[in-house]
Structures are given as C-alpha cells and as structure tokens.
Amino acid sequence: MIIVKVGGRALPNFRSIAEDLRDHQPFILVHGGGDVVTEYSRRMGIEPRIVTSPSGIRSRYTDERELEVFTMVLAGKVNKELVSSLLDVGIPALGISGVDGPTLIAKRKKRIIIMDKGRRRIIPGGYTGKIEEIRTDHLNLLIEGGYNVVMAPLARGSEGEMLNVDGDQAASKLALAIRPSHLILLSDVGGVMWEGNVIRRLTPDEASDLAPKLGMGMNRKLMMAAEVARSGIEVVISSGLVDEPVTNALKDGGTTISI
C-alpha cells in the first residue's frame, strides 16, 4: 500500500498519474488544489487575504467565506474530478474528505497575532487547522475491500467546524497512522534541490539538518518527510509532471528520504 500526495501544481498531469497508479494499487491519494480555490474565491468576489506574522512570515488567511469555497472546490469539484479520472482508467476509487468518518481531526488557533501597518494586532485564527488525530478504520475497510481512496485536505475541528489543512501534513500524518510502504509527495519540482541539483538520497537526520536552509514550502515538506522516514517508511519527494510519476518516484527519480 502506498500513500501519494498530489499537489495542486501536479494536478494538470493527473491523467498520467492515474494511468501510472493502475500498477500501484491499493493507494490513498491526498490532493491539493489551493490555486483552484483561489480562482473560484475570486469568481465569488472573495479576494485571498495574506497576513504577516510578527516574525515576518506571510501566510494565507482562511476566513469563514473562503473555507466554504475550500469545501466546495476541494471536496466537491477537485475530489470528484480526480475520482472520475481514476474510474476512467479502470481504478475503483472513492473520494472523501478528512471530515468524513471523521478521518482527520484538527485544532484551530483561537487567536493569532498579525502585523497590521507596523503594529501588532490580535485577530481570530482562520479556518486552518493543525492535525492532531487520525482515524483509519473506514480507510482500512475500503482498502481491504479493493477500493482506492482519494482524500480532500479538510479536517474536523474540535468544535465540529470544518477546517482547511495542509495536504503534505495530511498525507504525512496518514502515513504515520497507516504505515504504507512508501509516501510519495508529488509537486512541480523534481525533488529537494541543492546547488542546482536534485539530492538523490537523504537520511532522516540529514533531511532535518538541511530543511531550515531551504525555502519555506520545501522546508516544511522536508521536516514532515524526515519524521515519516524516521518511523521506517520510505518517503519520496519528486515531480508529478514527468511520465509515469509514481513509478519514477519509486525508482529513485526524486529525493528519497529513508533510514
């Protein structure tokens, strides 16, 4: 069993990913789609809001209206289109979100501090969560029954609210709970880049040491990959835009993090 995360930037190549996945069943596929959310938010008159933390980190702020768009676009449009593409190539698949079951239980920050015109200001935390618990009984039932599962990165909050969660985090936490042979993180880059080249192999310790020297997105991805790899699961960070992206990832065609 493998877990594959397909980031939003790799989704345009999903037809190839689907064809390749025929030879890698059973799988759980966690998808992104933030760019599609932004497009539909704008169509509904909602401008994405970026906030800056006191330490200068800029991040997207999901308010209640935008969370609704996340739910519609990720659990509705993107999830069902991916399920349809898998069915098109003969792969039995069911699409759910982390809310269903529930599968992913997350915690929302009640308040956050942001910088507003140079001054600190406390605002309610957005509808984004940090995953704290994973439940997998229903996933095991489906996998054992011969189905593959496509999961939208939404979670159930501790007060019953829906929350947007990071797709890499969802895939990593699922991997730690379900223990697949491999966790494959597909995006639009060929792997972890260092001095212009893709690093082929890293131990978990090497990955943890390297992560802080990388850009924001890859930093977090690599920290999570290190944690999963440390538990004995092989993690591959590679491109979803090449031919046979899953087979390529499993044949060292990216950065493999393993003990």
Add this chain to the structure above:
Amino acid sequence: MIIVKVGGRALPNFRSIAEDLRDHQPFILVHGGGDVVTEYSRRMGIEPRIVTSPSGIRSRYTDERELEVFTMVLAGKVNKELVSSLLDVGIPALGISGVDGPTLIAKRKKRIIIMDKGRRRIIPGGYTGKIEEIRTDHLNLLIEGGYNVVMAPLARGSEGEMLNVDGDQAASKLALAIRPSHLILLSDVGGVMWEGNVIRRLTPDEASDLAPKLGMGMNRKLMMAAEVARSGIEVVISSGLVDEPVTNALKDGGTTISI
C-alpha cells in the same frame, strides 16, 4: 437498515433529522440541495435555464458550467455540512457522491427537443442522467463496518462524465438494490395530499393509479414509491419539517405505500 431521502426543502430542519437518526442506524441518506445550487450558480454569474418540451413540460437545463456548480455545492458544501451535523450528534458518517465507487451509473440524453419561440429545436442533452445501474459493494462494506453513508445525487455517465440525477430516483434505485426495511422520502409536505388531507396508506396499485392525478413533483415521486413498495419495501412520503421526522414517518405520520 433504512434509506432516507432528505429533499432540499427539508434541509433547514436537518439538526432535528440528525438527532432523530441516532435511533435509526444504520442508514443511507440521499440529499437534495437544488435551491442551494441555484443560489451559488447566480453568485458565479450563471442564470438557471428552464427549457420547455414539445408537450409543454418545463424543466431545468443543466449545462456544463452549472454541472460544475452542482458538483461543488452538492458533493462539497451540502454533503460535508450534513456529515458534520451527523458527527455533531455522535453518528459516524461518511459522505460520498454517486460518482464514487462508482455507485450510480446513469445515461445522459444525447439530444433533446425543446420549444424555442414556438418552434421545435434540437439541442444537446443537459448534464442530467437517468440511473441505469447501481453498485453497492462499498456501501455494504461501510454499513457492516458501522458507518452511515451520506450520498450526493450525482452519477457517472456512460462516457465518464459527471451527471446530475434526481434525488428521489437515486434513493429509490438504491432501495431496490440494497433492500432496506424502509425507504423514507422527506420533503416539505406532510405526505400525498388528496382533497386537502394527507392519505395515510396506499397499496402500490393505488399509488400508481393516483400518481397521474397529482402535480408534477409528487407524480414522479409516487410512481417511484409504488415501484419500490411493489418489491416489498415499505415506502413513506412525509414531512422533514416536523419533530423527529424519521420516527414520525415510521409511525404512520405521512403516506405509507406498502403491499
């Protein structure tokens, strides 16, 4: 096991329906939500299109853009909100659509004839389907595993496209395939009305005879109810807006169609 269809007009009372469903597990719940689709279509600048058949029947025409809104609103927003409400009252639930599995396989009309300014015109059929096949293995897995299933009325077309399907039809076809003890169709009316009163009981034959004398919506609903009842499953058409709507339906609080 029961199958419950909750029409869009009964959704505002879903909190009561969810509390009541605690005592009626396991269940499969098929939901509507066409009014919510219309609202979001308008927000995205899509006006609902109504077409008139040569025999004068007016119906909603789902084009490709509106099908996308159906997918987002029904499989995303409405489905996940209902799952959240069930989880809120302690009911383990998973939300899928008829595309997933696939569960519902439907056929789309390639072309339809409409009246346009008094003249017949042939246009491509909309993205609406008639259900032709039901697959239930995954539903049985989940039900036997202790989960309840919430289903959005979308189907997979014979060419892999997604289609909007009628919720009553989806619930009725599922009932014929899965054979629950009861099929309960909840809407905003107390049952089948005749001369100002709710009819308490009908045999399948009585229901088939009465159906053509009723309004368009109830006509189709009652014809499907008769077909399901004829197979030995008790069907109840009743209000989702009363207290304990499911318990009420099972205690003759609507129109019961049975052999």
